[in-house]
Amino acid sequence: MDTLMNFLSALCLLVGALICVSGAVGVNRFNDFYTRMHAASVTDTLGAAFILIGLMLISDQFIVIAKLMIILLLGLIVGPTTSHVLAKAALKNGLKPNIPEQSRNDISKK
Amino acid sequence: MIIAATLAIFAAMALALARAVLGPSLYDRILAVNMFGTKTVLLIALLGFLMGRPEFLDIAIVYALINFISVIGVLRYSGSNAFKHENIADETIEQSASRSDKWTP
Amino acid sequence: MNIVLLTFLLIVAIAIIRTRDLFAVTMLLSIYGLLSASFFVTLDAVDVAFTEAAVGAGISGLLMLVAISITGRKEQSAKRKPFIALLVVSLTTLLLFYGISDMPYFGATDAPIHNHVAPRYIQDSMGEVGIPNIVTSVLATYRAFDTFGEVVVIFTAGIGVFALLSSSNAHSQAKNIIPDQNSMDKRHLVIRIVTKILFPFILLFALYVQFHGDFGPGGGFQAGVVFAAAVILYAMLFGMKEATKVFSQSLVQVVAAIGVLLYASVGVATLLLGGDFFDYNSLASDPIAGQHIGILVIELGVGCTVAAVMMIIFFSFNDLQEQPKADNNKEPEL
Numbered sequence: 001m002d003t004l005m006n007f008l009s010a011l012c013l014l015v016g017a018l019i020c021v022s023g024a025v026g027v028n029r030f031n032d033f034y035t036r037m038h039a040a041s042v043t044d045t046l047g048a049a050f051i052l053i054g055l056m057l058i059s060d061q062f063i064v065i066a067k068l069m070i071i072l073l074l075g076l077i078v079g080p081t082t083s084h085v086l087a088k089a090a091l092k093n094g095l096k097p098n099i100p101e102q103s104r105n106d107i108s109k110k
Numbered sequence: 111m112i113i114a115a116t117l118a119i120f121a122a123m124a125l126a127l128a129r130a131v132l133g134p135s136l137y138d139r140i141l142a143v144n145m146f147g148t149k150t151v152l153l154i155a156l157l158g159f160l161m162g163r164p165e166f167l168d169i170a171i172v173y174a175l176i177n178f179i180s181v182i183g184v185l186r187y188s189g190s191n192a193f194k195h196e197n198i199a200d201e202t203i204e205q206s207a208s209r210s211d212k213w214t215p
Numbered sequence: 216m217n218i219v220l221l222t223f224l225l226i227v228a229i230a231i232i233r234t235r236d237l238f239a240v241t242m243l244l245s246i247y248g249l250l251s252a253s254f255f256v257t258l259d260a261v262d263v264a265f266t267e268a269a270v271g272a273g274i275s276g277l278l279m280l281v282a283i284s285i286t287g288r289k290e291q292s293a294k295r296k297p298f299i300a301l302l303v304v305s306l307t308t309l310l311l312f313y314g315i316s317d318m319p320y321f322g323a324t325d326a327p328i329h330n331h332v333a334p335r336y337i338q339d340s341m342g343e344v345g346i347p348n349i350v351t352s353v354l355a356t357y358r359a360f361d362t363f364g365e366v367v368v369i370f371t372a373g374i375g376v377f378a379l380l381s382s383s384n385a386h387s388q389a390k391n392i393i394p395d396q397n398s399m400d401k402r403h404l405v406i407r408i409v410t411k412i413l414f415p416f417i418l419l420f421a422l423y424v425q426f427h428g429d430f431g432p433g434g435g436f437q438a439g440v441v442f443a444a445a446v447i448l449y450a451m452l453f454g455m456k457e458a459t460k461v462f463s464q465s466l467v468q469v470v471a472a473i474g475v476l477l478y479a480s481v482g483v484a485t486l487l488l489g490g491d492f493f494d495y496n497s498l499a500s501d502p503i504a505g506q507h508i509g510i511l512v513i514e515l516g517v518g519c520t521v522a523a524v525m526m527i528i529f530f531s532f533n534d535l536q537e538q539p540k541a542d543n544n545k546e547p548e549l
Contacts, residue, residue, distance in 0.1 A: 120219055123223070124223070127223060127226065127227070127246070130230075130242065130243065130246060131226070131227075131230045131243075136236070136238055136239065139238075139239050139242045139243075140242060142242075143242045143245055143246055146246055146249060147249065147272075150249050150252070150253060153253060154252075154253065154256055154264075157253075157256055157257065158256075161259065163259075163261070165261055165431045165432055166256060166261060166264075168265065168424065168427075168431060168432055168433065169252070169256065169261065169264055169265050169268055169432065171420065172265060172268055172269055172420075172424075172437070172441060173249075173252070173268045173272070175413075175417060175420070175441070175444065176268060176269055176272055176273030176274075176444060177272075177273075178413075179273060179277065179444050179447065179448050180245060180272070180273055180276050180277060182406065182410075182448060182451060182452065183276075183277045183280055183281075183447075183451060184280065185406075186451045186452070187280050187281060187284040
């Protein structure tokens, strides 16, 4: 039982860390703000969830599990809200998305 | 395993920092700071486990809240005229393309 | 790990100096505060990391944001190169290095601070005061006088900001009532609902931090900042009118003063009961219980004052921002 928990936790931590790093790479490599926003918000929330679940599996006191659960809930509520708010602010203040020419013509033709 | 995860989070923080320093527009920087904040929350939780002190989790909760409040503050104060985004580089392309079709959200 | 964090700090510091856009500078300063908090965490200093995360990364960034939304976004370029200033700063740096080389090494076991002061606190704190968190016991009992000074300084800062910035309030009340345009529109429904859900939990967490300061990281300062952050969030999203319905200006000022008075009255009570100033042993029949009562009351005073002063500063800045620019609601055409 103990080694199973350790193995699952290591797996969760590994997956979470990979997701976080890929999100950070995506933020650097995409060339438009809105696509960067996709990379940042999705991978942030998911990676955080995996890492926190991984930490929950190897902790022994109940209070630690409870606090990790609170951080997880907070992250799940706050993360998507922040990205929504940021994208809305950027759109309202005039930052236009970088639509390439071909899709722009497709949209106009409908 | 926790050490490997901590190193990976460090790498992610370094990349987010690069975007915060470079980012051409203002909103790239805000995005990078937000991402840096959530990575710091994870880092503090991992460091707390590494050093065997579960009290660090209180700091993680506070930091998650403060990160949220900062980004909301940015939204609130970006409505003022000082922060209008200036699309200098691609003004003509936008103007020529948007005369015929309106991009509707 | 320390080297990595310090390198980050250095990169961020250089970026702060080189950037001209003040908004980006605020963002970078917030990252700087975060990095400092992580650094304190690696140094195993939990309370300091807590306060740095709450104040340096959150509230300072927010207040600076409000300030530059009033003043302007671009930094003015320097008119001439200040060579004399560079000379003075370099000279001071060299003198500081010379002075530091005399001090004992970081963590050396024969430094005076590790031989006299720290062991006494560490060994005797549990017996004399009876709470597990040594930082709180040092802050509240052994150094209660210094903490009193800190609280008075915070209170004075709040009064100073209020005195400087409230002279324009008289003008805004004399004019016609400007419609409450500094709140978010009803269209921002998502964030309003999320804030309404989160608000009681943030307040509860502030109270938890306040009263848990004896056993874990926390205490009055951190709790006050978290409380003020919750109220600032509400005020930002729902407008000043809604926020002042509950926390009116006069109430906040009175609470700030009450905090300092609570702290001082504990000291006076100990004087009246026969002990020294801030000697909590005389507050109850059992000295340990007296210590607990004393620490509880002064942390409450600190929390009240810090929360109230943060709110005063934010409300003063916010009132200053309401007056100009009546055409903010025009949405740019997409």
